[in-house]
Amino acid sequence: MINTTDVLIIGGGFAGVSTAQKLAENGIKTILVDKKDYFEVTFANLRNLTDPNKTKNRARKRYQDFLKSDFIQTSVEQLDDHQALLANGEVVKFKRVIIASGTSYPSMTVAKTLTALNLEQRNQEFASQNDALQAADSILVMGGGVVGVELAGEIAFSFPDKKVTLSHSGNVLLEGFKTKAQRKAKEQLMQQGVTIEFNRKYQKQDDVYLDKSSGKVSTFDLVFEAIGVKPNNQFLQTHLSDILNAQGYIKIDNKFRVLGHTNLFALGDIAEVGEAKLGYLAKQQGAHLxxxxxxxxxxxxxxxxxxxxxxxxxxxxxxxxxxxxxFAVTTANFLVNIKQKDLFINKIYKEFGTQPNTQ
Ligand SMILES: Cc1cc2nc3c(=O)[nH]c(=O)nc-3n(C[C@H](O)[C@H](O)[C@H](O)COP(=O)(O)OP(=O)(O)OC[C@H]3O[C@@H](n4cnc5c(N)ncnc54)[C@H](O)[C@@H]3O)c2cc1C
Structure with missing residues (x-):
């Protein structure tokens, strides 16, 4: 089957959904393709893992229940500058394409899923991961970036009796953040009993974890790898590999147009936008595009x-x-608590013109 559209959007994360809502509201014929059937507010994932009663499954909602554009659930397998080949055998011919395919974590399914293509499977994935967490006594979180720091803190808060270790390959947490934020993150985690190990690159060897440079060998009941984020660019390799930079992200101008192409756009985590790779920014970029x-x-x-x-x-x-x-860093509760209440689930869905699932 051949579909035709004014705009094709590849990826229904913060960037893709935000752009789709704007275009559809303005009557522009738009098709969004995603391999999953649901959108997910990733901000809530780590608490959904550690304390499922707090968030329930409200972070996720099926596209069909709120998306204003057309939607096809499948993977884009190949893209050139006038059509996309889909894994379900269909073709989409477009006037403009927006690449919003984001990034993946190679082995940390609670960050972004690797296999759960429908909402029930994703909810089940969280339930299984919570079971594994309940059963573990010692937990290693690899990676001292935003996700690793947040995860170590969430586990330590919800399971104060478990032994939580956060390992990082560098010598400060939250690289790229202000020094005070890095110091406060370390203090807050240590106050909750998290052991922080710097300059560690643990690798799994049979049943143990080995850090080659120090020779340290450790065992853990459960490991989360909050490292190795990769751009989702496989479908660009055949015809459009020239639009990628050395790290695999898409080169764009300041209106999200892919360099060297008139009808290709890219934004969100997959693009070289020049600001942090964060969902609230991807959403803002989508509104602008x-x-x-x-x-x-x-x-x-x-x-x-x-x-x-x-x-x-x-x-x-x-x-x-x-x-x-x-201009500053704070740990003041009245500010930090703005997010604690529901991790911005309501806010995100409200901005998409809907509300979270009630369950
Ligand atoms: C645990 C966690 C917590 C976070 N917390 C925050 C936070 O508190 N605040 C914040 O601002 N940001 C946070 N982030 C970052 C935020 O999630 C990302 O910046 C955001 O998801 C990027 O949005 P995106 O739309 O660019 O890409 P993504 O969210 O990665 O979405 C890309 C979409 O494209 C789809 N896709 C990929 N390839 C294909 C293909 N070939 N065919 C079809 N579909 C495809 C995927 O299924 C996915 O739905 C967090 C991230 C994680 C993992």
Whole structure:
């Protein structure tokens, strides 16, 4: 079957959904393709793992229940500058394509799924991971970035009797953040009993974990690898590998247009936007790109996207966290608690013109 559309969007994460809502609201014929049948507010995933009663399964919602554009559930296998070949055998011919395929964690399924293509499977995946966590006494979290820090804190808060180790290949947590944020993250985790090991690159060898440089050998009941994030660019390798930089991310201009192409756009985690790879920014980028395309189609002038300085709110358990503003860092509860309440699930769905599932 051959589908035709004005705009094809590849990927229904924060970037893709935000753009799709904007274009569809403006009457532009748009098809969004995602291999899953649901959107997920990743911000809530780690608490969903550690304390499922708090978030229930409200972070996820089927596209068919809120997406304003057309939707096809399948993988894009190959893309060129006028059509996409889909894994279900269909073809989509487009005037413009928006690549919003994001990134993957090679082996940490609670961060972003590797296999759960429908909502029930994803909910089940969290239930199984929670069972594994309940059963474990010693847990290793690999990677001292935002996800690793948040996960170590959530586990330590919900399971104060378990032995939680956070290992990091560098010598500070939260690389790229202000020094105060790095120091406070370390303090807050240590206060909750997390053991932090710097300059460690554990590798699994049979039943143990070995850090080659120090020779340290450890065993853990459960390991989360919050490392090795990879761009989802496989479908670009055949015809469009020239649009990728050395790390595999897409090179774009300040209106999200892929360099060297007139009808290709990219945004969110897969693109080299020049700001942090965060969901709230991917969503903001989507709203902007939606406006750019609407303006272009109406023959009106378009505005460049202005990148933002790094700003983030990182919980380290349910009663602590760090907020980095462009000009300061704070751990004040009245600010950190803005996110603690529901991890912004309501806010995100409200901005998408809907509300979370009630369960
Ligand atoms: C545990 C965790 C916590 C986080 N917490 C926060 C936070 O608190 N605040 C914040 O701002 N950010 C947070 N982030 C970061 C945020 O999740 C990402 O920045 C955001 O998901 C990027 O959105 P995106 O739309 O670019 O890509 P993604 O969310 O990665 O979405 C890409 C979509 O494309 C689909 N896809 C990929 N390839 C194909 C293909 N070939 N065919 C069809 N579909 C395809 C995928 O299925 C996916 O749905 C967190 C991330 C994680 C993992």
């Amino acid at each position: 939606g406006k750019v395309i609407c303006a272009e189609l109406a023959g009106k002038p378009t505005k460049a996207y202005k990148t933002n300085p790094l700003m983030a709110l990182i919980p380290t358990g349910q009663e602590s966290g760090i907020m980095q503003f462009p």
